[in-house]
Amino acid sequence: MSDIAPAEFRGDLPIEEFRRYAAQLIDWIAEYLAHPERFPVVPRVRPGDVAAQLPPAPPARGESLADVLADVERVIVPGTTHWNHPGFFAYFSISSSIPGILGELLAAALDVNAMLWKTGPAATELEQVALDWLRQLMGLGPGWFGVVNDTASISTLLALAAAREAKPALAIRARGMAGRADLPTLRVYCSAHAHSSVDKAAITLGLGHENVVKIGVDDAFRMRVDLLEQAMERDRAAGMLPLCVVATIGTTSTTSIDPVGEIAELCRSEDVWLHVDGAYGGIAAVVPELHDLMDGVHLADSLVVNPHKWLFTPVDCSAFYTRQPEVLKRAFSLVPEYLVTREQDEVVNLMDYGVQLGRRFRALKLWMVIRAFGAEGLAERIRWHVQLAQEFAGWVRDEPGWELCAPHPLSLVCFRHAPPGTSEAEREALNARVMHEVNASGEAFLSHTKLGDRYVLRLAIGNIRTDRRHVARAWELLRAATAKSPAAGPGARS
């Protein structure tokens, strides 16, 4: 190693700068949250525009935070897609609430890494407490162990890894899967409408994309249990081993809800791990009238719901539950000498329950959100979103030339403009054009999916700041885009 120059203590920036610029930033954020429509929801930038406004090299000397914050306003904000805009209806709409933002601020200041109980007793225990509260809010019974992950992608990966470990005779943790003649092909099942994170988990874990078996759905896009049973039988007959089923409460395309209870009975008789992906839809169970979303979940082995999706908690915060924490721990626990602690046998050490060693204090914001809104306040807000979606669906249903394309049990509506006499290809071009026109308005942001060969639009409500007028405005923009459209009649092209 080279000789290094003599140094002296510099420390952090002066605390007065924290006070000054934090106050300035709080002011800015207050205005931002108070006027969430000030910026276009989809920014008017093209690829490369943001990077082109930033210097290609880091500054040699420190710059004033005044300059940094000025560049945030000049470059970053105009280049940002505003997920907190109440006209954000694309994908699954999310939003960060005031208690959640304050929780994240506090977590950044404390900077806890709760890899071990010892390195974050409060963070570790609050994670257990907050997730137990959330379990109760959803009307789930006891017997669940919860940990917070960053994303549902990771939560679902943990579920599949636990499913693998639930068959200890396979000895996959120790021996792996490659180069072994004694292992059967391992199969994972989900509906054709399950989220791509199931595929990605299977790919990552080395199970193989081809071994994710997509089960057909019924007219309401729900997994068909008869087809699931046939697929497992066929696989067993071919010498393969069914490892895990992923059922979805609220699929991404349509929020269809798989028949979890029936699937669970089948999984139990087949000795297959059942993971329930309720990343978006499961959260709605915090509305007491929607507790039945959790029907059958008490028979599942694991469950993911995302407070960062529809519970007003800033990204990232994914709640992963399992009824078999010892299996999850067996899959992931690894304690090198430098992480040994005296109390390790009497505490939860979060590092034992997943891939990541480092753990942010994510429970803080969730706990603050639950406390600030309370059970009733959370239910009221989710209920409102469901009601707005039902109203929007009513408007579509009643409008000639438009159609609903799927059931809408929660807060997502799939629909399209379908003028009589137009072909599927024409409808795709028409709706794609309409969507891009609406999105270009800066007032609303919708996304799309395909249901069979139908290209359909998705309007997803989930932002804490979305009122009826935002949904009404989106509907107005949609109709205006078709009214002036040359494609409104048969034979038109975009």
Add this chain to the structure above:
Amino acid sequence: MSDIAPAEFRGDLPIEEFRRYAAQLIDWIAEYLAHPERFPVVPRVRPGDVAAQLPPAPPARGESLADVLADVERVIVPGTTHWNHPGFFAYFSISSSIPGILGELLAAALDVNAMLWKTGPAATELEQVALDWLRQLMGLGPGWFGVVNDTASISTLLALAAAREAKPALAIRARGMAGRADLPTLRVYCSAHAHSSVDKAAITLGLGHENVVKIGVDDAFRMRVDLLEQAMERDRAAGMLPLCVVATIGTTSTTSIDPVGEIAELCRSEDVWLHVDGAYGGIAAVVPELHDLMDGVHLADSLVVNPHKWLFTPVDCSAFYTRQPEVLKRAFSLVPEYLVTREQDEVVNLMDYGVQLGRRFRALKLWMVIRAFGAEGLAERIRWHVQLAQEFAGWVRDEPGWELCAPHPLSLVCFRHAPPGTSEAEREALNARVMHEVNASGEAFLSHTKLGDRYVLRLAIGNIRTDRRHVARAWELLRAATAKSPAAGPGARS
């Protein structure tokens, strides 16, 4: 689904509450950062103490943020291990700086999920820019593509997954590894001192813990390239396939630095992916005199360094670089219809480069840290930590009855009290007792490791608020703990 009750718009808390409690929280944080020694670094709580102070069920109605913040002070803070305490010398010391905290606050307010360029153009492009800046700071040449992950555990997992995908003939992404007669056993190599995240990645990916081959080290705890070469030869002779080598810049136990250049030459001739784990140590390359830490890294395939470890960026922020982004993308890209965007072929969509679909705006805090301190300011602070560690090592070296246990090229010192005539078992008991006594003081927090059969203490400097007096105080506490110790002489027991 049940009929749900009628609802009305509630929205977020009133903006005045944000202004009021944000100001209160900023005040609290300012005091916290200005007096970082106010709380004991290791809290005086026992397992269950924190949870016992919290209600077992969530509140029915929303509570005032005043009450929530009061409980933070009453329950959470006294139960927190204070990573921001300048006496935190355990594991690898980390800290969150003022610009980093403000960046995290802003990210929480914007709540961007940059899964696609379209859903976060600024977040996506700033991630590229900030990581390119960091690359330049470390003295690395061009040709690297960077993405921000939550942890080095995930970054290393991505590296091993890319290594697997770099052999397309294995067809593991599509076909998986189980039930295949055509696949050889796949092997991963790292030194016996590599981080446990390598093991965990291999376990997760289904490669198997047994297939992580631990290569012996030299007297300075550096991987022996001759032994690595022999291990690969032996494995090939046995029909196994060497897939990946992980070299470490700054191992966890001692911050030893593997000979990356030599290892890279071998990997190149063996057609094996080389991943460099510089999670902690790589960051030190931002000091110009320490650029040589990166010697040979230009020949590697991937690299991880963690700005949340030693670059004053709040957890989480792990920088993952690869020279083969197309392989990483091949390993992970999966674009369901609902995530298709028009510009997808001309932009970086972050979801294509890893397991997680959801992506926080983590680059913002890193960019703000780099700008606020500048290249020189960051180098000055890291240089100071290295200098302090060298001074501490000098104190240990000069003190009778104490010994240094490993080279200390960076800011970690491994040492122990080793009174003449004591046995290894006595020394372990003695040093463990000394460590627990020092940690119980609330003024310093050290951790331990084992080097062979030697139980040694680790003093790791990396907190932006650590000045010489904090290190001196730790040394004082250590000596005091042995001075009053009945174990200070031969034959004593703790």
